[in-house]
Amino acid sequence: MVLQRLRHSEFRSKFYLSRKDVDYARAKGKDTIQxxxxxxxxxxxxxxxxxxxxxxxxxxxxxxxxxxxxxxxCCRGCVAKWHHIPQGRELTDDELGYLVAVVMAWIEDQLRRHP
Structure with missing residues (x-):
């Protein structure tokens, strides 16, 4: 999956949820964050x-x-490079759903890592 590839990126692997972000995500719940x-x-x-x-x-x-x-x-250039979704046209519903799923998988992984 793309998350495995992203973990090997020096830049992408530096990001993590702060305590405040974790608390916010847990307070709002998965459905709201999604x-x-x-x-x-x-x-x-x-x-x-x-x-x-x-x-x-x-x-x-x-x-x-x-x-x-x-x-x-974060931007269409990164989406094109990492997710192979071309720039210059609107995202389809399926593409948007895929990107949301990737974001949510990363957030859920971060929440599992925080006690």
Missing amino acids: QHAHELLAGRIGAAQPRNDGKQTPMRGHPVFVAQHATAT
């Missing part, structure tokens, strides 16, 4: 030409933002 992931990814990288592409995803402030950088779902 809904946030869907909304954030659709709004930030779903368009054919996202606004400020390459700079639109904050590095912190929400567990999904951190996960986007860790999973290379």
Whole structure:
């Protein structure tokens, strides 16, 4: 899976959820975080030409933002490089669902690692 490849990236492997992010994710629950992931990814990288592409995803402030950088779902260039989804067109529902699933798998792995 792509998460295994991402773990070998020096840059991507530096990301982790802070205690605050872990607490937030646990308080909100998986369904809510997944809904946030869907909304954030659709709004930030779903368009054919996202606004400020390459700079639109904050590095912190929400567990999904951190996960986007860790999973290379932060901009369309990273999505093309790591997930082989071409730039220049809107994401399909299936592609968006796949990217959300990758983000959620990373978040769930992070939650398992935190006591």
